[in-house]
Amino acid sequence: MHLQIEQVRKSFGGVTALDGVSFAVEPREFVCLLGPSGCGKTTLLRLIAGLARPDSGRILLGGCDLTRLPARHRGFGIVFQSYSLFPNMTVARNIGYGLKIRGDSSARIKARVDELLEMIRLPHLADRYPWQLSGGQQQRVALARAVAVDPRLLLLDEPLSALDAKVRSELRQEIRDLQRRLGIPTIMVTHDQEEALTLSDRIVCMQHGRIAQIGTPDELYREPANRFVADFMGVSNLIEAEVIGRWAPQLLKSCPTRPDSGQLACIRPEDVVLVPGGTGARVSRVQFLGNVSRIHLEWPGGTLIAEQTGRTEIEEGTEMAIDFGASRCTWVANQ
Amino acid sequence: MTVAVGPEAISGQRRLFDTDRWLLALCFILPVAALVIFFLYPLAVVVIRSITEPDGSLGFANYVRVLDSANFWNATANSLTMTLSTTVLSVGLGLVVAYAVHRCRVPGRTVIQASVALPLLAPSLVQGLGLIFLLGRNGIVARASGIEIEIYGFWGLLLANMLYALPQATLIIGASLRSADARLYEAAEILGTPSWRQFIDITLPNIKFGLLSAAFVVFTVTITDFGNAATIGGDYTVLATEIYNQVVGQMNFNLGAVVGILLLLPTILAFYLERVAAQRQFGVASESAVPLTPVWTPRRDLPMMAAAGAIALMPIVTIGIVIYASFVRLWPYRFDLTLRHYSVTVAGGYDPLWTTVEISLLAGLVGTAALFALGLALQRAPRRLTKPIYFVCLLPAAVPGLVLGLAYIFAFNVPGTPLYALYGTAVLLAVCNVVHYATQGFLTTMTGLRQVPPALEETATCLGGGFARVVLDVIGPFMLPTLVSVFFFLFMRSMVTLSAVIFLVTPTVSVASVSIMRLDEAGFTSQAAAYATCTMAVVVAASALMRISLHLLDRRR
Numbered sequence: 091m092h093l094q095i096e097q098v099r100k101s102f103g104g105v106t107a108l109d110g111v112s113f114a115v116e117p118r119e120f121v122c123l124l125g126p127s128g129c130g131k132t133t134l135l136r137l138i139a140g141l142a143r144p145d146s147g148r149i150l151l152g153g154c155d156l157t158r159l160p161a162r163h164r165g166f167g168i169v170f171q172s173y174s175l176f177p178n179m180t181v182a183r184n185i186g187y188g189l190k191i192r193g194d195s196s197a198r199i200k201a202r203v204d205e206l207l208e209m210i211r212l213p214h215l216a217d218r219y220p221w222q223l224s225g226g227q228q229q230r231v232a233l234a235r236a237v238a239v240d241p242r243l244l245l246l247d248e249p250l251s252a253l254d255a256k257v258r259s260e261l262r263q264e265i266r267d268l269q270r271r272l273g274i275p276t277i278m279v280t281h282d283q284e285e286a287l288t289l290s291d292r293i294v295c296m297q298h299g300r301i302a303q304i305g306t307p308d309e310l311y312r313e314p315a316n317r318f319v320a321d322f323m324g325v326s327n328l329i330e331a332e333v334i335g336r337w338a339p340q341l342l343k344s345c346p347t348r349p350d351s352g353q354l355a356c357i358r359p360e361d362v363v364l365v366p367g368g369t370g371a372r373v374s375r376v377q378f379l380g381n382v383s384r385i386h387l388e389w390p391g392g393t394l395i396a397e398q399t400g401r402t403e404i405e406e407g408t409e410m411a412i413d414f415g416a417s418r419c420t421w422v423a424n425q
Numbered sequence: 426m427t428v429a430v431g432p433e434a435i436s437g438q439r440r441l442f443d444t445d446r447w448l449l450a451l452c453f454i455l456p457v458a459a460l461v462i463f464f465l466y467p468l469a470v471v472v473i474r475s476i477t478e479p480d481g482s483l484g485f486a487n488y489v490r491v492l493d494s495a496n497f498w499n500a501t502a503n504s505l506t507m508t509l510s511t512t513v514l515s516v517g518l519g520l521v522v523a524y525a526v527h528r529c530r531v532p533g534r535t536v537i538q539a540s541v542a543l544p545l546l547a548p549s550l551v552q553g554l555g556l557i558f559l560l561g562r563n564g565i566v567a568r569a570s571g572i573e574i575e576i577y578g579f580w581g582l583l584l585a586n587m588l589y590a591l592p593q594a595t596l597i598i599g600a601s602l603r604s605a606d607a608r609l610y611e612a613a614e615i616l617g618t619p620s621w622r623q624f625i626d627i628t629l630p631n632i633k634f635g636l637l638s639a640a641f642v643v644f645t646v647t648i649t650d651f652g653n654a655a656t657i658g659g660d661y662t663v664l665a666t667e668i669y670n671q672v673v674g675q676m677n678f679n680l681g682a683v684v685g686i687l688l689l690l691p692t693i694l695a696f697y698l699e700r701v702a703a704q705r706q707f708g709v710a711s712e713s714a715v716p717l718t719p720v721w722t723p724r725r726d727l728p729m730m731a732a733a734g735a736i737a738l739m740p741i742v743t744i745g746i747v748i749y750a751s752f753v754r755l756w757p758y759r760f761d762l763t764l765r766h767y768s769v770t771v772a773g774g775y776d777p778l779w780t781t782v783e784i785s786l787l788a789g790l791v792g793t794a795a796l797f798a799l800g801l802a803l804q805r806a807p808r809r810l811t812k813p814i815y816f817v818c819l820l821p822a823a824v825p826g827l828v829l830g831l832a833y834i835f836a837f838n839v840p841g842t843p844l845y846a847l848y849g850t851a852v853l854l855a856v857c858n859v860v861h862y863a864t865q866g867f868l869t870t871m872t873g874l875r876q877v878p879p880a881l882e883e884t885a886t887c888l889g890g891g892f893a894r895v896v897l898d899v900i901g902p903f904m905l906p907t908l909v910s911v912f913f914f915l916f917m918r919s920m921v922t923l924s925a926v927i928f929l930v931t932p933t934v935s936v937a938s939v940s941i942m943r944l945d946e947a948g949f950t951s952q953a954a955a956y957a958t959c960t961m962a963v964v965v966a967a968s969a970l971m972r973i974s975l976h977l978l979d980r981r982r
Binding site for chain 1: 886887902
């Protein structure tokens with residue numbers, strides 16, 4: 091079933107949190123709402139869940155208007171950052187709670203709970219209480235609880251943010267596998283661009299209560315719509331057209347509008363090719379980040395960042411020539 | 426897919442949603458109606474009665490009469506002197522005890538804390554009784570040393586009030602001392618700050634509002650206290666006894682109302698200032714504070730231990746001697762032990778004690794349920810509705826018990842009105858106690874509710890749980906320890922309170938603390954002590970039961 095958000099607006103005491111947001115989620119699709127804190131992504135998720143009402147606009151599921159329908163009748167599954175397992179219930183009772191509310195027979199509940207425990211690979215923890223579980227285990231139980239009722243839509247509110255790095259990447263994969271297998275359309279809120287890139291079919295990048303760009307992870311990275319998206323999705327060199335015209339005029343050919351329209355050239359660090367032995371830029375700093383090395387350069391047009399895989403031989407203070415491949419430059423609006 | 430989505434399904438679900446709204450409305454309307462009928466209405470009647478003249482017309486003649494009388498000004502001067510002295514004394518001693526317990530390494534901290542808290546478990550008359558057994562004309566000290574001490578009057582009352590206020594002062598100051606951040610002291614230490622400077626520059630500024638808050642609480646409980654003034658005040662009349670004398674002694678109900686209203690002014694002011702101070706002290710608790718663990722410093726800890734120990738000894742001795750005296754055959758002549766004072770036959774025997782237990786159970790159950798329902802409703806109601814109700818819920822703490830009791834006579838002892846049916850019943854006494862102690866219960870409930878993670882409720886809602894389910898399955902279990910505390914708080918306060926109920930008892934429905942007062946007034950001091958001991962036994966048992974249930978609940982999670 092497909093979800094449509096139409097011109098949704100919401101403000102809190104005069105502060106606009108969402109300013110006319112529209113997008114759609116296709117059946118089986120995994121969509122991330124990505125943006126910095128305060129961009130309205132969590133508010134949007136709460137409106138979709140029915141935990142708050144929009145001031146105007148509509149939310150439709152399979153063509154039916156849900157806007158006025160209270161959360162408890164929407165049949166969605168939700169997972170919060172804080173795990174939010176019921177502390178007074180065992181793992182099994184937590185998972186079965188939604189089914190119990192629906193009045194399913196205890197035999198059916200048990201069968202379903204066992205199946206889900208198997209799926210999250212925690213069958214041995216059925217009778218534990220939440221406080222006896224690690225963060226990652228708790229979040230898997232929360233996930234099982236959310237999908238137990240065969241939700242029509244799965245909502246994830248920063249489900250990985252409270253976990254440490256290793257558990258986070260494990261669980262990230264698990265969420266993706268589970269979602270693929272069950273085919274539940276899913277919306278996840280996150281402020282972590284890496285998470286959004288690896289999980290999503292499409293990303294909704296938000297800024298100041300509006301959608302800055304919607305697209306596949308690749309589109310958002312390769313062709314950011316504006317300076318905000320380019321900055322938010324990884325590291326980029328953003329250079330004014332005037333500077334480009336003076337120091338790398340060959341790049342201007344790719345500019346879709348006239349160079350004086352305030353567009354910025356966006357060059358990803360991995361696309362800045364360094365030619366040792368040449369001149370034109372001086373290495374000011376080299377940072378070793380493990381899988382890549384980040385090289386800061388003083389260039390007549392300003393500071394540039396380049397990246398190379400693995401450890402680099404380049405030393406601070408050396409002179410380099412810079413080669414921009416024309417095809418590797420995109421132009422973004424300066425906003 | 427089990428849930429069908431179509432226009433018909435949605436309209437059916439609308440109706441379901443409405444039962445939620447009805448439940449919520451009920452949670453709101455019932456407690457608010459009770460507040461109006463059992464609190465605002467009686468208070469309004471007191472105001473009207475205070476401006477009703479003997480011929481029935483309205484005017485300020487009562488106020489003129491009261492303000493013209495030397496007795497009133499004498500009582501006011503006494504009340505203020507007494508209250509201010511008690512405040513200074515209790516806050517000072519409370520600071521010593523709290524500092525010893527929370528900032529020093531003193532052995533037996535739990536014993537010190539428990540003994541300072543003892544007076545909370547006893548009817549307020551007990552301090553007076555104990556001091557009389559100790560320092561009175563026939564007291565242990567006078568007998569042993571031959572020195573005659575005049576305990577009735579200012580000094581006796583000051584001591585009794587101090588003992589009565591000390592637990593609350595210690596608790597509040599203790600809480601503000603506990604919230605300290607160890608890193609501040611570590612930073613000062615590294616900068617080479619001497620410890621007395623750390624106390625002046627870090628500790629005092631940090632507990633400033635806690636001290637103020639404690640001072641205003643002590644002020645309020647002291648100026649409104651009646652039990653101590655009645656037992657040990659002697660000729661030293663204060664405003665509380667003045668109200669009692671006007672009403673019970675001279676049947677001047679309207680003049681009593683005037684004095685009551687005038688007593689309300691300082692208590693409301695003190696209560697308001699206390700809220701402001703408490704907000705400043707406890708409203709901005711930093712989550713990341715590193716708790717302070719004091720290290721053994723003999724130079725500081727030994728004197729503090731001696732001081733705190735001495736202070737803690739006072740309530741133990743005062744209350745202990747009441748228990749002891751209740752077993753002594755003929756105080757102060759024959760000290761062999763006997764149970765004969767426990768066969769109380771006058772003033773209804775032990776019936777009032779059992780009535781008190783019933784009243785207290787009822788007050789605990791009804792009060793906890795009402796406060797819980799109200800708290801749930803307030804969390805979900807629009808702000809313009811919640812603000813005034815929040816304010817009204819804070820007011821009872823500022824209303825002296827005697828004024829509340831007087832208000833209940835005016836409002837409910839009116840033959841021919843429907844509310845008259847309640848007059849003279851245990852139910853009305855229970856309701857009066859709930860109202861009298863509603864503020865503390867309300868604040869505890871709201872704090873508890875604020876600690877329920879919203880995400881838990883929202884998860885249950887998204888899983889399809891309605892209001893009733895969310896309350897039963899999510900909020901209820903989470904709130905159980907808080908509700909247990911509120912129940913026992915209301916129960917224990919109802920067991921020992923005197924000031925509000927003194928006007929409401931009848932020959933058939935009376936309470937334990939009134940019996941103690943009557944026995945004491947009639948000269949049956951040993952029997953009064955026996956009665957007080959029985960009352961305290963019930964409260965101590967309740968307190969133990971509370972601790973056990975909280976412990977079990979705590980272990981369950």
